Amino acid sequence: MEKHKNTKARKTLPSHCTAKRPEAAVLDNAFIRKDPYGVVLIISPFNFPFYLTLIPLVGAIAAGNCVIVKPSELSRCSEKLMAEVLPNYLDPETFAVVTGGHKQTAKLLENKFDYIFFTGSAHVGNIVITAAAKHFTPLTLELGGKNPCYVDSCCDFQAVANRIAWAKFFNSGQCCISPDYVICTADVQDKLIPCLRQAIRSFYGCNPQDSPDFGRMINDKHFKRVRALLDCGQVAIGGETDECDRYIAPTVLADVKEWEPIMQQEVFGPVLPILTVSCLDEAIHFINYRDRPLIVFAFSCKSEIVKQVLDCTSSGGFCGNNDLNPIAFVTLPSGGIGCSGFGKYRGKFSFDTFTNQRGCNLRVLCFEEFNCVRYPPYTERKLRLLEFGAAVWRWKLCTLL
Template sequence: MEYRRTQLEALSRFMEEKKCEILQALNADLRRPAFEGELDEIGLVMNEVNTALNNLEYWMADEHVNKNLAMTFDSAFIRKDPYGVVLIISPFNYPFYLTLVPLVGAIAAGNCVIVKPSELSRCSEKLMAEVLPKYFDPDTFAVVTGGHETTTKLLENKFDYIEYAGSNTVGKMVMTAAAKHLTPLTLELGGKNPCYVDSCCDFQNAANRIVWGKSYNAGQACTAPDYVICTADTQDRLIPCLRQAIRCFYGCNPQESPDFGRMINDEHFRRVRALLDCGQVAIGGETDESDRYIAPTVLVNVKEWEPIMQQEVFGPVLPIFTVAGLDEAIQYINSKDRPLAAYAFSCDHQVVNRVLACTSSGGFCGNDCLMQAFLVSLPHGGIGCSGFGKINGRFSFDTFTHQRGCLTRCMGLEALNSVRYPPYTERKLQMLKFGTDVRRWNPCTLL
């Protein structure tokens, strides 16, 4: 326990002492404003570290479980063992958060860890590679840098656990490599997160929260609202409010705002810019390739078969897909792969609860966007094509922990054990069943 605490405290010192360098790296890579970087890349990681340090003794303790009559005098418990050597492969969009949050869980659980940051966020990768190892025991922690070939070679090794966050395509490659060694893994893959807006709604409040969620980190967030789904009448009432929110947040020319980020590289810029050919631009649409700038944009009249409704946007472009009503919206959401997050806005709690009850997603937030990821007590992870496994707080510790079922018995009392030894008899069977059967607490009879 003390060794794990030492390593976690070292990570805390890194976050505190290198705060300025972290914010500078994020700005150089993604033009991220310091406000956003300090809120999530630093603040959320520190929350994870502090939560782990506050609860480590409780998390690590053996968990004693209920016993049956036959094992009354025995000790039955779950031992929290580390898996061994963990590989963490993180993406470019939140280079510190998506590297260090799972790292906290892996270290708290007692594992050795190799991290592979994304080569696309070059300044953040360099900082982690050159500085972070100075804070950790080199026998416990290492950073590997490089591109696709490096990751491929890395995955040829046998790890005890792998955690990957990123695209669905690369996630399949990671899972294929893990399967060769039967290595368990966690995948966080994103997806097309729906955002239902009801006709009974405070439209300006909803617009403010949707624009913030879609423009945060220039839309390069796996939990960002990917598209709005609503009726045509709701769309007409929502668009002026979205325009007002964009103007209020970023001014008449968002390119000049210090609070609006940029696409990570030219390839991602061109991919998102191509999506502007879908539907019709209602707000924004301006681009500048030399600056990797794409304005906060709203598209209307998009069709289901168009590229923007077939792939994760991962940029500041928000399509609005119209349906006849709530039933059709739920039907459409359920016809697609299950997303990492789902959102619903309504002044009627029954509408929000119906979207929650009738859809499936990794996480859910009613009447806001992204905020579920800021709560360390909630699990973060996908379902189906958006991934599997959970991180955040206790869930990170459990992810990187092998829960080892243990039973210790005394060497005496052999007479009690004799009922399970041959020669078998009906009397022995009934006695053994009496001592081991689980009985229902409240049996009921259907009439």
């Protein structure tokens, strides 16, 4: 693959360092130059094909890169539309859309790219990171995971149920930043389930299958995978399915056990399991015992409870008394940690992700006498001069080495 940079993009200008410099560097010009990586590969998923393709694409092109885009073949119509329409709005010299299935993706990954951005499952992410390692290619992985949602006993349960139901059943649950499971006490479960039932009925009517606002599973494979999870726990709400329509009703499972299949994988469908614990400390211990999720949710009228969940857990992001609204804040980074991925993007974070920040130092060739102190033979006098020259002197005798 021919390596080239996006010459149509903005010129990279040095960002001069404003920090104090060592005395030995008073004649130097130090700055950070933000350069594009070169050729970037973006592999996007099926669930939000336009958003999860265009957001990183804009950041990569803005940073000066050329981009190969590989949308998911599962959302075929969206893939076809992007391939046909994007050349009408973007310079074809800066990007290309590659369509096709697993074979085409595997062929792409055989090439050496300068950066790879992947959004999808952990299974495919493992394939991507293995391919990138062969060429020492840096990358960002957005992998999702089992996002826990802690609900405290001190709550407006109907408000909590409304927010959880909207976030969980939006796009038929095929959303990596939605709550994957609720964790709470048995008493809270008993209070929350009727409110969830009311929220679902308010959103989608008595028969959600007839609602124009409730989606379907992307294909038969994912339908069968999620339908098999209905055998876990006890069906408290929903549970109806229609294979011909790839329809799974908004479903809530009560009294789910941690060893059941639904707690061993990301649900990625309209099924919400509720796991009961005895107290907040047990909930936090359960969350921390598992892989770090993309997002942790916490609902409580007590701010100290929300803060405790925030302080005592680790995740890519956090939502206190909120649902999916953080995606509206372009000033907040989006990304995982550990098994939920690594790297951040959205807004300026997308630009930074696709930018190589080069630390640059320029020095004139004259005044060679100032350099002599670095050269052998070494003496005590040279050592004292080096110690003086390496110090960064600041006002009020504050010295940073």
